[in-house]
Amino acid sequence: MNKVLMQGNNVIAEAAIRAGCRFYAGYPITPQNELCEYMAEHIRKVEGGVFIQSESEIAAINMVAGASAAGVRAMTSSSSPGISLKQEGISSMAACELPGVIVNIMRGGPGLGNIRPSQGDYFQATRGGGHGDYRVIVLAPATCQELADLTMDAFDLADNYRTPAMILADGMMGQMMEPVVFKEPKRRQYPERYMLKGAGEGKSRFIKGLILDQSDMEEHNWKLDRKYQVIMKNETRFEVYRAEDAELMIVAYGTAARIAKGAVKRLGDSNLKVGLFRPITLWPYPSSELREFSRKIKNFIVFEMSTGQMLEDVRLALQGFADIDFYGRPGGVVPTPAELANVIIHRYKKSSKKKELC
Amino acid sequence: MKKVFGRPHSLKTSVFHYCPGCGHSIAHRITCEVIDELNIRGITIGVPPAGCAVLAYFYFDVDMIEAPHGRGPAMATGIKRVLPDRVVFSYQGDGDLTAIGIAESFHAANRGENITVIFINNAVYGMTGGQLAPTTMLGQKTTTSPLGRNASLDGYPVKLSELLVPLPGTTYIERCAVNSPANILKAKKAIKKAFQCQMEGNGFSLVEILSPCPTNWKMSAVDSCKWIDEVMTKVFPLGVIKDTPAAGKKTGKTEKEENAG
Numbered sequence: 001m002n003k004v005l006m007q008g009n010n011v012i013a014e015a016a017i018r019a020g021c022r023f024y025a026g027y028p029i030t031p032q033n034e035l036c037e038y039m040a041e042h043i044r045k046v047e048g049g050v051f052i053q054s055e056s057e058i059a060a061i062n063m064v065a066g067a068s069a070a071g072v073r074a075m076t077s078s079s080s081p082g083i084s085l086k087q088e089g090i091s092s093m094a095a096c097e098l099p100g101v102i103v104n105i106m107r108g109g110p111g112l113g114n115i116r117p118s119q120g121d122y123f124q125a126t127r128g129g130g131h132g133d134y135r136v137i138v139l140a141p142a143t144c145q146e147l148a149d150l151t152m153d154a155f156d157l158a159d160n161y162r163t164p165a166m167i168l169a170d171g172m173m174g175q176m177m178e179p180v181v182f183k184e185p186k187r188r189q190y191p192e193r194y195m196l197k198g199a200g201e202g203k204s205r206f207i208k209g210l211i212l213d214q215s216d217m218e219e220h221n222w223k224l225d226r227k228y229q230v231i232m233k234n235e236t237r238f239e240v241y242r243a244e245d246a247e248l249m250i251v252a253y254g255t256a257a258r259i260a261k262g263a264v265k266r267l268g269d270s271n272l273k274v275g276l277f278r279p280i281t282l283w284p285y286p287s288s289e290l291r292e293f294s295r296k297i298k299n300f301i302v303f304e305m306s307t308g309q310m311l312e313d314v315r316l317a318l319q320g321f322a323d324i325d326f327y328g329r330p331g332g333v334v335p336t337p338a339e340l341a342n343v344i345i346h347r348y349k350k351s352s353k354k355k356e357l358c
Numbered sequence: 359m360k361k362v363f364g365r366p367h368s369l370k371t372s373v374f375h376y377c378p379g380c381g382h383s384i385a386h387r388i389t390c391e392v393i394d395e396l397n398i399r400g401i402t403i404g405v406p407p408a409g410c411a412v413l414a415y416f417y418f419d420v421d422m423i424e425a426p427h428g429r430g431p432a433m434a435t436g437i438k439r440v441l442p443d444r445v446v447f448s449y450q451g452d453g454d455l456t457a458i459g460i461a462e463s464f465h466a467a468n469r470g471e472n473i474t475v476i477f478i479n480n481a482v483y484g485m486t487g488g489q490l491a492p493t494t495m496l497g498q499k500t501t502t503s504p505l506g507r508n509a510s511l512d513g514y515p516v517k518l519s520e521l522l523v524p525l526p527g528t529t530y531i532e533r534c535a536v537n538s539p540a541n542i543l544k545a546k547k548a549i550k551k552a553f554q555c556q557m558e559g560n561g562f563s564l565v566e567i568l569s570p571c572p573t574n575w576k577m578s579a580v581d582s583c584k585w586i587d588e589v590m591t592k593v594f595p596l597g598v599i600k601d602t603p604a605a606g607k608k609t610g611k612t613e614k615e616e617n618a619g
Contacts, residue, residue, distance in 0.1 A: 023436065044616070045614060048612070048614070050439045051613065058432070058462075062425060062433045063432045063435050063436035066405075066434060069437065071440065072440050096424070197441060198402060198403055198420070198421050199400050204399075204418070204419045206415035206423065208415065210412055
């Protein structure tokens with residue numbers, strides 16, 4: 001497969017179609033419109049492909065739930081305010097154990113916020129997002145190539161664990177263009193027995209999330225939790241960069257991690273020893289992998305395009321074994337690698353001074 | 359001996375949880391009779407609502423999937439688009455269809471989704487204990503309109519069936535009631551016609567059923583049936599509201615074929 005130059009939003013749509021997505025429903029919202037538009041043009045060209053521009057985000061996610069139950073790979077996409085609307089349906093899909101992929105191309109918030117790239121939806125994405133005791137698998141790509149790869153993986157993960165999976169990117173990822181190579185998708189392995197296609201001559205089945213008996217509901221919660229424990233054990237992903245002799249480590253994901261990588265590169269010629277830890281799965285969070293680094297490294301800087309949300313997961317992961325500093329640019333501001341590099345230099349010196357004082 | 363009456367095959371043997379005098383069980387039964395008569399049990403997929411009929415899957419012996427409150431038509435849309443040769447219906451109450459889910463209902467109808475909606479109108483929120491519904495009568499006392507529905511504060515009864523008439527995507531809409539044997543037979547006929555309409559690919563069909571709720575109306579079952587005739591039908595007149603089968607006729611083409619022109 002040749003390299004193609006494509007915009008992030010289009011990459012997600014193309015990767016989804018290649019991964020066998022045959023149902024897309026969505027509602028226009030900036031900065032993810034190109035995804036919706038690409039689907040409108042291309043998914044119907046494929047046998048069995050369905051595109052619906054829904055009346056709302058709420059309708060879109062419920063159409064996806066219906067299509068998923070009917071047995072196809074289904075996806076919806078939106079940006080922050082629209083994802084809030086989808087939460088009812090995502091919670092319902094988690095309860096009913098329906099696979100499906102949700103794409104969030106985050107923008108500034110809260111409220112209508114703005115249409116600039118932001119990372120303010122981390123809490124919403126990684127804590128389930130809707131009501132009830134559940135989690136959503138969250139993948140955070142940092143390049144267009146990863147948008148392609150992780151979108152395909154999201155469908156596999158959603159199927160394997162029969163649960164919704166989310167691509168959490170931001171307006172920067174959605175709007176940028178980069179060369180991409182689409183890998184060969186895996187064959188879908190999703191048992192017919194989970195699909196609702198009419199009972200035929202056999203026994204009828206139903207899919208439901210309403211469990212009125214509290215002990216049955218408790219058991220359902222534990223059943224979901226056992227599944228989440230398996231996901232936590234098997235599916236964490238992360239990348240480390242220049243961590244070998246690092247004395248200070250930046251923790252960042254998505255666009256922020258790209259900026260951080262640029263900053264770390266810039267500092268490569270200096271005598272500062274800075275590394276980068278980039279979680280690729282935000283839930284499950286690569287906590288123990290991050291904690292491992294605190295054996296050697298005692299200073300961490302969390303960098304996010306928010307006022308500090310992943311920061312809490314880093315604190316939970318490091319359990320007080322290292323100092324954690326935070327640098328955030330919320331509201332749609334995208335700092336340059338040079339700006340971040342300056343912040344790193346400043347804090348690095350502060351931490352070395354502290355060390356000398358000890 | 360010739361069997362003249364029996365339980366429909368597509369109705370499970372579970373005992374209904376509905377209150378005495380409730381219309382849901384009748385609506386379930388006649389829908390199941392229709393499913394049997396059309397011989398579509400194996401290809402039917404139902405979408406029960408949130409509300410009193412949330413447990414419909416304990417009664418209907420067809421594949422079913424629960425929808426969040428009001429989202430039945432959206433979920434049915436997803437299923438039907440993926441499986442166009444199945445018979446897909448959503449079963450919804452007045453709160454589900456005309457309040458929280460009115461956007462989903464209206465737009466599924468406007469797209470001419472080839473699905474059937476069974477719409478139970480009992481002028482009240484049943485499961486939550488008798489609150490005001492969009493279909494509550496003016497002056498009707500509910501737990502959230504304790505002095506009676508006041509138009510200037512609570513608005514007017516919503517006539518959703520009539521609202522859907524101008525939409526070209528809708529093909530068959532009828533309002534029935536299940537308050538007398540004659541009306542029950544008519545309701546069954548309407549449901550059959552609506553399913554047939556779907557099977558012929560005509561587009562969106564809806565059967566509204568005025569249904570007694572003695573518990574929340576605080577009436578006897580007999581008085582409830584009378585109240586439907588004397589009060590409800592004055593605002594919600596019975597009869598065929600729209601019957602233009604050809605209007606929304608589906609081409610039968612896949613989206614790929616439609617896309618190619």
